[in-house]
Amino acid sequence: MRAAIAVQEEKLRLAEAELSPIILRVPIDGMVSTVHRRSGETIMAGESILTISAQSSDRIVGYMRQPLPFEPKVGMAVEIRSRSSGRQICSSKVLQIGTQMEPIGTPLLSLANAKSVETGLPILIGLPPELKLRPGELVELKFNPF
Helix, strand or coil: HHHHHHHHHHHHHHHHHCCCCCCCCCCCCEEEEECCCCHHHHHHHHCCCEEEEEEEEEEEEEEEEECCCHHHHHCCCEEEEEEECCEEEEEEEEEEEEEEEEEEEEECCHHCCCCCCEEEEEEEEECCCCCCCCCCCEEEEEEEEC
């Protein structure tokens, strides 16, 4: 009888452990912009629970459309110009180059091309700390291939 009680107590402890709250940690600082799931809902492993928007940027993702006017390289100099009032200008470097052409997001396309799918080579560029940009803010990039 004691063995049966011990087995049932162990099952109860396992059930309590499964139902106890889990502490979630995220890799960035920011604000919760979307709640995808609520308390008490069942979720699958890898399913999004929240969307967190960063409060500051530390890099820029740019796209080079086809045909590529030159072959970009890691370490290549880039001039960054903000589009906001004040038109800040800074220099930076290419940190990484994508391996394949990817769809360019709709905000980056002109109104005439917004309905068509256009691809470009993604390029990661470091953002100097003195250039204060909001995440998602559009900038102009000028590469110095020489």
